Amino acid sequence: MDVITREILFNRVRSWVLEAGALIRKKMHDPLTIDTKSNPKDLVTEMDREVEFFFASKIKAYYPEHLLLSEEGYGDTLSDVHGTVWVLDPIDGTMNFVHQKQNFAISLGIYYEGIGEIGLIYDVMRNNLYSAMRNNGAYKNDRQLKKLNKDLQLNHSIICLNHHWLAKNSLVDERVMQQLIKDVRGTRTYGSAALEFAYVAEGAADAYITMRLEPWDIAAGRIIVREVGAMITNIYGEEVGMLERSSILTCNPTIHKTLIKDYICKAKK
Template sequence: MNKQLKDQLYTQAKEWVLEAGDHIRKHIDQPLKIDTKSDANDLVTEMDEQTEQYFAERINEHYPSHQLLGEEGFGDEVTALDGTIWIVDPIDGTMNFVHQKRNFAISVGIYHDGVGEIGLIYDVMADVLYTAKRGEGAFKNDRRLPDLQPSKDLATSILAVNTFWALKNKRVSEEGIHRLVQKVRGTRSFGSAALEFAFVAEGILDGYLTMSLMPWDVAAGIVIVNEVGGITTKADGEPVDMLKKNSILTCHPSIHEEIINEYVSLK
């Protein structure tokens, strides 16, 4: 993707993300229609659907040759990563949105021929926007995020660990997760994969481990974490498949191999 097109897409995507976030804030206290998808914990609201539809309509209008891979069914049947694909989670952290009215994000990743070119994660209620263009650094609002420190020890690390998904996955060693939690300085769980990626990029988390995420949960975050020197793979160290559900480990590169080899122990 050439720089002129990348800059154009970035500017347009940023405008749409901020507009969508403003709409959500203005309607945050209105009664919600809440449904479930795969189970009682997999929530979707009309705001999720309206927000994805907003992106779908604008992408189709301005970039009809692009595809949309989204969570709520307004996108395309994407079977390959050829061309330009917008990978959108309209509200990442829907449970937080419903129960807390905070700690959720709009996540937009723009990929070209399988390469993440642009990432935007918008913490809607805090009005904080994390952004990155491949090769141009990552930013929190208008402040450039520094590269991750040269080295990091697992014993002094803070990890976001979604233990619900880790222990629910039968391939994961429960003993390994327990040892990992005991090894690190502390653990956190924010309930929004996009925000957890953003916090890794910001350096206020050293890593994030979970066993079940879709491409729209991670597309923007991968681009942003890459730009500060972080690394993202499946929990077994294999590359992330941007068309399928994945286990995910995104972290400081110094602790990546140790977490995979000594603690995750996928069977």
């Protein structure tokens, strides 16, 4: 994708994301129909579907040759990553949306021939837009984010951990993860993968570790964190495919090997 095409697309998509966020805020306190998907904790609302339909309609109207990979049923079925693919989570952090009315985000990544070109994560209730275009830096609203500190030490780090790492799990030695919690400066759990990626990008957190995410959970975040020098792999340090469900470790590169070697691999039984 050439630079001019990418910039035109970015400006258009940015306006759509802000418009979708305004729609959510307008309807925030309307009565919600809440359904469950794979389990009672896996929630979806008509707002998730409405926001996804909003983007699906825009994409098909303006870019009918583009494809949409998304969570709530309005996307396309993909077997490969050829062409231009939009990867959308209309509300990342639906449980937070339902229960807290905050700490959720619109997450949208645009890929061309498998390469991440544009990423946007919109913290709807705080009106913070994290964005990036490939090789053009990452931004929070209009402020460019700095490259990550290359002298970071683990004991000065704040780590975002999915709660499944902390719960009893037959595949995880919780004692190792408890040691990690003791060894770092602090841990956090926000309930929105997109926001945790955004916090790593801006240096508010130094790593995010989770056992399983879908492509739409990471599509925007992986583009944004790479622009500030963060690494993103699975928990074994391997590249993560665009269409696959995977464990995720995204972090400041100075602590990547230590997290895998001294903690994650030891925790996995």
